[in-house]
Amino acid sequence: xxxxxxxxxxxxxxxxxxxxxxxxxxxxxxxxxxxxxxxxxxxxxxxxxxxxxxxxxxxxxxxxxxxxxxxxxxxxxx
Numbered sequence: 001x002x003x004x005x006x007x008x009x010x011x012x013x014x015x016x017x018x019x020x021x022x023x024x025x026x027x028x029x030x031x032x033x034x035x036x037x038x039x040x041x042x043x044x045x046x047x048x049x050x051x052x053x054x055x056x057x058x059x060x061x062x063x064x065x066x067x068x069x070x071x072x073x074x075x076x077x078x
Contacts, residue, residue: 012066013049020044021066030054 008025015022022043034055039048043065053061 008060008062011051013051015042015045015047015049017042017047018045021068023064023066024051025062025064026053026057027060028054028057029060030056 006027009028010023010025012021012023014020020042024040032055035052036055036058037050038053038058038061039050040061040063041048043063
């Protein structure tokens, strides 16, 4: 039996400071509906942005610049 390949959830964001688009990716292994706020830094300018994640997902968090040319859906943030 082959092992199941885990895929990261990816969410697009736009930095309110410099306008850079970036993706936040994580494994969603939750067993309940508890979410926590976690600060991530923009990979371009390091400005912090608070995002809501499933509890425990911060251990598998990856933040990467999005160079695809597609705009983020949330339009930025504070």
